[in-house]
Amino acid sequence: MNPEPRMVEVRKNVLKQNDVIARALRERFRSDEILAVSLVSSPGSGKTTFLERTLTLLRPRYRVAALVGDLATENDAQRLARSGAPVKQITTGTLCHLEANMIQKALDGWDVGKLDFLFVENVGNLVCPSSYDLGEDLRLVLLSVTEGEDKPLKYPTIFNSADVAVVTKTDLAAAVDFDEQTLDRNIQAVRPGIQILKLSAKTGEGMREFLDYLQKLRQPRSQAASAL
Ligand SMILES: Nc1nc2c(ncn2[C@@H]2O[C@H](COP(=O)(O)OP(=O)(O)OP(=O)(O)O)[C@@H](O)[C@H]2O)c(=O)[nH]1
Numbered sequence: 001m002n003p004e005p006r007m008v009e010v011r012k013n014v015l016k017q018n019d020v021i022a023r024a025l026r027e028r029f030r031s032d033e034i035l036a037v038s039l040v041s042s043p044g045s046g047k048t049t050f051l052e053r054t055l056t057l058l059r060p061r062y063r064v065a066a067l068v069g070d071l072a073t074e075n076d077a078q079r080l081a082r083s084g085a086p087v088k089q090i091t092t093g094t095l096c097h098l099e100a101n102m103i104q105k106a107l108d109g110w111d112v113g114k115l116d117f118l119f120v121e122n123v124g125n126l127v128c129p130s131s132y133d134l135g136e137d138l139r140l141v142l143l144s145v146t147e148g149e150d151k152p153l154k155y156p157t158i159f160n161s162a163d164v165a166v167v168t169k170t171d172l173a174a175a176v177d178f179d180e181q182t183l184d185r186n187i188q189a190v191r192p193g194i195q196i197l198k199l200s201a202k203t204g205e206g207m208r209e210f211l212d213y214l215q216k217l218r219q220p221r222s223q224a225a226s227a228l
């Protein structure tokens with residue numbers, strides 16, 4: 001018997017089961033008026049740095065929390081907790097992505113209904129996370145200026161699964177001869193019409209625009225949030 005079709009079938013079932021849980025999560029977030037935002041990127045693109053700054057800036061006005069996935073270590077959870085927001089680490093062991101059931105389990109015992117924003121940092125990987133819906137409202141794909149302008153063309157699936165592209169570490173652009181127009185063109189080639197934001201979590205450049213964008217997404221759902 002050829003083992004290939006069976007492997008495909010098993011994967012299909014896993015994805016189907018993931019979709020069922022993701023749908024339930026999405027409904028829960030919607031009824032609780034939570035905006036769930038996930039972050040995907042290659043290792044080291046700046047997800048934790050960007051998220052720590054985002055949590056810190058949002059906290060004075062919004063109820064925020066974060067989940068963070070990694071193969072090993074609690075390092076990122078410790079860094080994010082410096083913002084003062086509640087944070088939980090999900091350690092995936094050998095798995096290169098988060099799955100919806102991990103989010104569901106991590107939220108057990110958390111009073112999620114009281115949140116305005118829930119952020120989920122995925123495992124650093126440009127391939128695996130693209131296949132798994134986590135029930136999020138908004139998926140951000142991060143790409144730092146140091147990674148090369150060709151990455152959207154080489155890893156199109158992750159850009160296709162995202163709602164917004166966030167170009168990080170703009171403070172390093174000159175040092176690596178970053179070609180902004182080429183990157184924009186490559187992102188638009190694989191995901192036409194996607195919004196592209198550019199920022200540096202280190203200097204804070206572009207953070208205001210990102211926070212404005214997030215705030216606008218929440219406004220139609222709740223009038224409780226006022227200007228940042
Ligand atoms: N210059 C500069 N460095 C940054 C910026 N953001 C992050 N870094 C640095 O980039 C490195 C990786 O940042 P992380 O925030 O750990 O990246 P990550 O995507 O969370 O990494 P993984 O979780 O391992 O995938 C660290 O040395 C950060 O200090 C930035 O805006 N500018």
Ligand SMILES: [Mg+2]
Nearest residue numbers: 047048076121
């Ligand atoms: Mg990280």
